[in-house]
Amino acid sequence: MELVIPILVSVGIVVAGVGVLIGVLRSRASKQTAVLASQAQAELAQLEQTAGSALVRTDEKIRLAADELGFAAAEFGETAIGEFTAAIGRARQRLAEAFQLNQLLADHIPDTDEQRRDWNQRIIALCESADASLGEQVSAFAARRAAARATPAAIERLVGSVALVRSSLAGPSETLQRLAERYTDAALAPVAGNPAQAARLLDFAGRSAEVARSRLAAGREDEAEAAVRAGDESVHRASALLANVESFEVEALRAESTLAAMIAESHAELAVARAIPAAERQGRLDDAIAALEASLAAVPVSADRTDPIGALTSVRQTNTALDDAVAERADRAERQTRLRTQLVTAIDDAELQITAARDVLARTSAGPDARTRLAAAEHELADLTTETDPERALGRARRAAALANEAALLAHQAAQSGYGGYGYPGGQQYGGQQYGGRQPYPGPGYPGGSGQGPYSRPRGRGGDGMGVLGGVLGGLAIGGMLDGLGDLGDFGDFFD
Known part of the structure; x- marks a missing residue:
């Protein structure tokens, strides 16, 4: 009893403390809720x-x-x-x-x-x-x-601009006369008419100023403003035309410098292109060589009036065409190399498939279809020695492998259908397991391999359990091992 009273007192104190704590927490939560509501x-x-x-x-x-x-x-x-x-x-x-x-x-x-x-x-x-x-x-x-x-004020400014630009018409005209001694008419054609066209634009700008004055006097301010804008645009275009005449000479000098470098580059590229064997140049490459040579021959000597911009354009275009033709020839050569590499692998595959098919046909009573396909495969492989085109040779090698594959498949199916039996003593099986201690083609595309390859046909019944059972039973029959085995009814359950 003396122990119970202190315990009860302690419990009461704890309960009271918890109650106070809960009350404090509720009060705080209530205050926070009130604050948030007030803020909202x-x-x-x-x-x-x-x-x-x-x-x-x-x-x-x-x-x-x-x-x-x-x-x-x-x-x-x-x-x-x-x-x-x-x-x-x-x-x-x-x-x-x-x-x-x-x-x-x-x-x-x-x-x-x-x-x-x-x-x-x-x-x-x-x-x-x-x-x-x-x-x-x-x-x-x-x-x-x-x-x-x-x-x-805009009208007066327009009138002043027209007068200023008109006073500069003489300079570009004199520049054109001087340039005509060095450059051909074709070279100067883009700027030859600029002074005359600029003069016509200035005349239009002057008339625009007169129209603006009359519309402004009639209280049609929007039309006056439009006339001023049209006049300002005409003056701007006239100034640009005259500036183009002065800048043409600089552009022509730059074109002459670039043309000299382009000519040197073209001669070097022509030497490389001519070194390519004639048989490989036939067609586009020969045409590109002839076109670039013609462009270079058309470039006049320095003493004549020239068209450096036009000549540069012509040489650049034919030079680019030659570059493209050479690149195409390089791509073609690279493709030939790749085909030759693939051909080696394809021939190895065909020889392996033909060898495997011969082994299968030698151990089974294969029908005419299997033998025909094997003969066709051997013929395709033999003809590869006279094939000069790697792409065609690759196709024939792949066909040979596919035909040999089909021959082995047909012989395998014939054996499982009862034509001559299919099985060999010592556990020699054909269907993805060992064949004489080795795998004739341990990859996709061979009967019994890990799948159907790009040149194989569907295996039909060659991979199911009853096919293996037939092979086993055939081997047992050949080995004289059926005696004394008794009832084989449960043997097939092994393959269920």
Whole structure:
């Protein structure tokens, strides 16, 4: 009894402590939950305030944009405000959807926190999209208005540019006259008409300036601005044409330098190509050699008027054609080497298959089909000595192996069908096991091997248990070992 009381007191203290701990933990969890709920409500309140501000801002922007649309129509015409009108229509549709969502939030039906969050976010997105569309149009018309105000100055700038470029027409014309002493008419053809074309473009730019003045005086600022833009573009093109004349000489000098290197390279490649045996050059390679030689012969001597860019183009093209032909010949030679390597393996395979087939036919009473295929295989192998094409020789070697394989398979099937028996004393079997202490072809494609190879035929019944049983029984019969064996009824169960 004296021990029970202290124990009960201790248990009571522990229970009380656990109760206090649980109470503290529950209090903390409750406080954390309250804090999180308070934060979530504060975030929702901030989101609702942002959405409300967005509604007010977008509504005001649409009203201002409608006023701007009226000013733009009066200033630039109805045809110029089509996209602006469409943008305002799209903005109003988005604002209407946003107002509908806000109405759902304000009605008497309670909404979940998730709904409040989603709808307010949607309101903000709709308002931002409408604002962006309107902002693009307002900015575009502001830029047009600024350009219209700047049109008078732009016209004067255009007139000055036309005069400046026109004063430089003489230089390119003189350059062309000097270049004509060194280069052929064909070489100068890309730039020969540039000064005259530039003069026509400058005339057009001058007329554009006059049109811009008249449209500006009539209050048609957009047409005046368009005329100035067309004139500026014409002046820019004229300047580029004249600059091309001056840069042609530099390009021609670079072409002459590159042509000299290309000619030296071509002569070296021609020497290599001519060293290839004539029999291997026939066709594309000979044609490529002749074409490159003709291109080199057409290059004029330095004392004549030349076309370095055209000559370089011609030599480069024929040089590339020769490179391609030589590469094709190299690929062909590589293929011949690969075929010869494959041919050695194929001949070894054919000889092995023929030897194995001869062994099978010698031990069985094979029919005419098996013997015919063996004879055909031997004929294919014998004819390889006169075959000069490695690809055709490879095909014949593979056919020889396949025919010998078929001959062995047919002889094997005939033996299992009762024609002459099929089995040999000493456990000699044909069907993937040892044959006379060796495997004639221990790989795919041979009857009884590890599978059907690329030149083999289906084995039919050659691999099933009863086929092996037939071979065993045949061997027993030949060896005179059936006497005294009694009932063999259970022997077949071994193969079930």
